[in-house]
Amino acid sequence: MNVGIIGSGIGGACLAHGLRKNGIKVKVYERGSATSSILPGYGIYVDTFGQQAMQECLPETNWLTFKKISKPVGGQTRFYDEHLHLLLAAQRDIHQEDGEIITEDRMSISRSELIEVLNEGLSDTVQWNKTFERYEHMQNGKVRLFFTDKSHEDVDVLIGADGSNSKVRKQYLPAIKRLDIGVTLTVGRVRLTQALAASLPPYLLDGSPNNIVPKSPGGLFVSLWRAPVNTRVKATSTEIGDFVMWAYAAATNSYPNTITDFPAESLCDLICSRIASWDPNLHTLIKQSDMENISVIRLRSMDHLLPWRSSAVTLLGDAIHNMTPMVGMGANTALRDALLLTQTLTRVASGHEELIKAISDYEQQMRTYANEAVDISLRTALNAADRSMIKRILFRTVLRVAQTLPPIKRVLFPITKSAQHQGKIKLSTTHSFSSTQ
Numbered sequence: 001m002n003v004g005i006i007g008s009g010i011g012g013a014c015l016a017h018g019l020r021k022n023g024i025k026v027k028v029y030e031r032g033s034a035t036s037s038i039l040p041g042y043g044i045y046v047d048t049f050g051q052q053a054m055q056e057c058l059p060e061t062n063w064l065t066f067k068k069i070s071k072p073v074g075g076q077t078r079f080y081d082e083h084l085h086l087l088l089a090a091q092r093d094i095h096q097e098d099g100e101i102i103t104e105d106r107m108s109i110s111r112s113e114l115i116e117v118l119n120e121g122l123s124d125t126v127q128w129n130k131t132f133e134r135y136e137h138m139q140n141g142k143v144r145l146f147f148t149d150k151s152h153e154d155v156d157v158l159i160g161a162d163g164s165n166s167k168v169r170k171q172y173l174p175a176i177k178r179l180d181i182g183v184t185l186t187v188g189r190v191r192l193t194q195a196l197a198a199s200l201p202p203y204l205l206d207g208s209p210n211n212i213v214p215k216s217p218g219g220l221f222v223s224l225w226r227a228p229v230n231t232r233v234k235a236t237s238t239e240i241g242d243f244v245m246w247a248y249a250a251a252t253n254s255y256p257n258t259i260t261d262f263p264a265e266s267l268c269d270l271i272c273s274r275i276a277s278w279d280p281n282l283h284t285l286i287k288q289s290d291m292e293n294i295s296v297i298r299l300r301s302m303d304h305l306l307p308w309r310s311s312a313v314t315l316l317g318d319a320i321h322n323m324t325p326m327v328g329m330g331a332n333t334a335l336r337d338a339l340l341l342t343q344t345l346t347r348v349a350s351g352h353e354e355l356i357k358a359i360s361d362y363e364q365q366m367r368t369y370a371n372e373a374v375d376i377s378l379r380t381a382l383n384a385a386d387r388s389m390i391k392r393i394l395f396r397t398v399l400r401v402a403q404t405l406p407p408i409k410r411v412l413f414p415i416t417k418s419a420q421h422q423g424k425i426k427l428s429t430t431h432s433f434s435s436t437q
Contacts, residue, residue: 001024001025001156001157001345001348001349002025002026002027002154002155002156002157003019003024003025003026003027003155003156003157003158003159003345004026004027004028004029004143004145004153004155004157004158004159005026005027005028005029005159005161006028006029006132006145006158006159006160006161006162006166006167006168007028007029007030007160007161007162007163007166007319008028008030008032008119008122008126008161009115009161009162009163009317009318009334010114010115010118010317010331010334010335011161011316011317011318011334011335011337011338012028012030012159012161012162012316012317012338013028013115013118013119013122013126014053014054014057014058014118014334014335014338014339015057015159015161015316015337015338015341015342016028016122016125016126017057017058017059017062017118017121017122018053018056018057018058018338018339018341018342019342019345019346020125021057021058021059021342022342022345022346022349023349024345024346024349026125027125027127027153027155028122028125028126028127029126029127029130029132029145029147029153030126030127030128030129030130031129031130031131031132031162032128032129033128033129034119034126034128043108043109043110043111043225043227043245044108044109044110044111044114044328044331045073045106045107045108045207045328045332046066046070046106046107046108046109046114046331046332046335047105047106047329047332048105048106049332049333049335049336050331050332050335050336051105051107052336052339053335053336053338053339054066054118054335056339056342057338057339057342058117058118059121061120061121062117062118062120062121065117065120066107066109066114066117069109069113069117070107070108070109071107071108071109071207071226072105072106072107072108072207073106073107073108073206073207073208073224073226074106074206074207074208075091075105075106075208076089076090076091076208077089077090077091077208077209077211077413078090078203078208078209078210078211079210079211079212079213079399080210080211080212080213081212081213081214081215081396082212082213082214082215082216082275082277082278082279082282083278083279084201084212084279084281084282086403087213087396087399087400087403088399088400088402088403088409088412089403090402090409090412090413091413106207108207108225108226110225110227114331130147130149131147131148131149132145132146132147132148132162132167132168133146133147133148133167134146134167134171135158135168135171135313137311137312138154141156141312142154142155142156143155143156143157143158143312143313145158156312156355157312157313157314157345157355157359158312158313158314159314159315159316159341160172160313160314160315160316160319160320161315161316161317161319161334162319163317163318163319163322164178164300164318164319164322166315166318166319166320168313168315168319169315169319169320172311172313172315173308173315173320176302176303176305176320177302177303178300178301178302178322179300179301179302179303180252180298180299180300181299181300181301181324181378181381181382182251182252182253182385183249183250183251183252183298183299183324183381183382183384183385184249184250184251184252184255184259184296184297184298184299185247185248185249185296185297185298185299185324185325185326185381186247186248186267186270186271186294186295186296186297187245187246187247187248187294187295187296187297188245188246188247188267188268188286188289188290188293188294188295189225189243189244189245189246189289189290189293190243190244190246190285190286190288190289190290191241191242191243191290192205192224192226192241192242192243192244196244196285196288199281199284200244200281200285201281204222204223204224204244205224205244206224207223207224207225207226208223209221209223209327209328210222210223211384212278212282213384213392213395213396213399214275214278214392215389215392215393215396216389216392217250217251217254217385217386217387217392218248218249218250218254218274218275218384218385219248219249219250219383219384219385220246220247220248220249220275220278220282221245221246221247221248221249221326222244222245222246222282222285223244223245224242224243224244224245225242225243225244225245226242227241227242227243243290244285246285246286246289247325247326248271248274248275248286249299249326249381249384249385250274250384250385251385251386251387252298252385254385254387255270259296260296260298262296264289264291264292264294265291267294267296268286268287268289268291268294271286272286272287297325299324299325299326299381300322300324301322301323301324301374301377301378301381302320302321302322302323302374304371304374304375305320305321305367305370305371305374307363307364307367308363310356310359310360310363311356311359312355312356312359314341314359314362314363316334316337316338316341316366317330317333317334317337317338318330318334320366320370321333321366321370321371321373321374323373323374323377323378324377324378324380324381325377326377326380326381326384327373327376327377327380329373329376329377330373330377333369333370333373336369337366337370340362340365340366341362344358344359344361344362345358383395398412399412
């Protein structure tokens with residue numbers, strides 16, 4: 001079997017390792033250069049499913065490197081009112097096939113370091129500066145890939161791992177589009193100094209996601225990201241050190257039409273004016289933001305995925321289930337895809353399953369958990385931007401009640417089932433860190 005992957009991002013690189021590990025011939029075609037693939041970015045939280053995928057797909061050296069340079073973070077998801085009074089604190093549990101329930105394990109790593117870990121050892125597999133243009137099904141059952149440099153390659157299976165603006169998806173499933181959901185996110189980060197740490201409540205600084213739910217429209221997300229001391233990637237000056245990330249969500253139509261053109265200082269002042277009556281610590285936090293790292297994002301998301309007719313072409317990650325960044329599930333869902341697709345194609349290569357049937361099974365399973373992730377992400381974004389005070393007060397009341405009644409909390413945070421065929425999640429709990437961590 002010969003597999004072609006378009007895109008060497010998180011999902012594509014993980015899949016490439018998984019296929020190689022199982023003796024399947026694979027080539028990855030990436031339009032960017034080797035250096036552009038590890039440009040700086042915000043931190044990523046790798047959850048239990050993401051870690052399982054990496055542990056099973058990556059060579060042991062890559063997995064050990066990930067464990068060495070990542071850091072454990074708080075496993076709770078918390079909700080507060082605008083005065084930082086706790087509404088609800090909950091953790092995510094996973095129900096395994098053998099009936100055991102485990103608590104989600106989350107590790108933090110910078111995006112650039114994760115990309116480097118995933119691409120390490122793929123130098124003979126990835127073709128850089130290779131821009132995919134289109135594909136064509138051949139009479140012999142092969143899929144021919146055409147590139148902008150006028151070259152072409154024939155493969156047995158084409159995997160579109162080329163991100164939210166996927167060319168593979170646009171040709172294969174043109175009806176599936178990213179939709180503007182009417183929510184705008186203003187994102188910033190603040191370097192964690194000793195003075196800032198002393199001024200903030202410690203529960204905002206354990207790495208757990210913290211959601212501020214005010215009575216008024218808008219919502220704020222706050223979480224700490226700690227940088228490993230001994231990094232392997234040559235980070236830029238904007239990436240060095242620990243930082244607190246914040247993101248303020250509100251309805252797009254509540255902003256001026258020119259919001260995307262606002263200078264960083266004006267964006268900061270605008271958000272501060274909207275939270276003027278909130279806890280002073282939150283106001284101070286945003287005021288101290290690095291102005292070069294404040295940005296505005298108009299949120300987009302895929303709609304609920306419906307079944308399609310399977311073929312020798314399929315997709316993973318943002319290429320098929322792009323979601324908002326509100327709950328940090330995008331990268332982890334892509335890694336989960338990579339593991340499931342590795343297992344699927346390995347069964348085909350070993351002669352245990354027919355190709356199209358196997359891909360259909362993969363897509364059915366992927367749609368189940370991807371739709372759940374997309375729906376949670378979308379609902380979180382829409383709830384944060386909802387302008388109905390009645391709905392917001394009701395939501396806060398439900399959170400307070402759930403905090404005191406575990407059965408209601410379980411309804412809001414149900415136990416996640418491990419995916420069929422992915423087996424029991426069993427991760428090494430030994431992590432290697434520097435002495436200062």
